[in-house]
Amino acid sequence: MDTTTDTVPPGLRDRTRRAVRQEISTAAMDLFLREGFEATTIDQIVEAAGISRRSFFRYFATKEDVVLGDLLERGRRVAAELARRPVEEPPWEAVRAAFLALRQGEDASSRESELTLGRMLHDSPTLRARHLEKQLAWRELLVPELAARLRAAGVSDASAQHRAAAIVATAVVCLDTASETWLALDGAAPLEDLWDEALAAVRG
Known part of the structure; x- marks a missing residue:
């Protein structure tokens, strides 16, 4: 083969x-x-x-990479989308748009595959651990890009790094929270809406 x-x-x-x-x-x-x-x-x-x-x-x-192998590539796509967002766009809105760009063009079959993957993650401790490693890689990709945007807007270097790390970490945690609810609802509610709701709760 x-x-x-x-x-x-x-x-x-x-x-x-x-x-x-x-x-x-x-x-x-x-x-x-x-x-x-x-x-x-x-x-x-x-x-x-x-x-x-x-x-x-x-x-x-690893066996885990068969399931999660494209997760790092998806992180690169989010970082590339973030880099393409308008410079004047507020950080939260830019991050939201970059994340949601991953879901453009997805159909019912791809959503069903995502549900299947989510259930595997929920049921497998080793997959969850590997998934966490991939998410940390996402942060390493996204934080520098967002910090650069903040510095371009006049934020100091130290503050830009700190704020970018907080925004990206919050976005990822809210996505995890939304995904858990989405699985519990068997995909009945749009994941995007659940993520927006989680972000709104954190941002007050």
């Missing part, structure tokens, strides 16, 4: 890697849904995907 070699043109190599990652992810998610995340082993995943253990670890560092 893993046909990626140094002789393959870069564009084709990237597409091949994405295709193989997707095949592994599909096989793994099917097992996770049937057997449970904690009960599923890497040996089961590689057998279902028709690859070797060595090939698995070429694409994923």
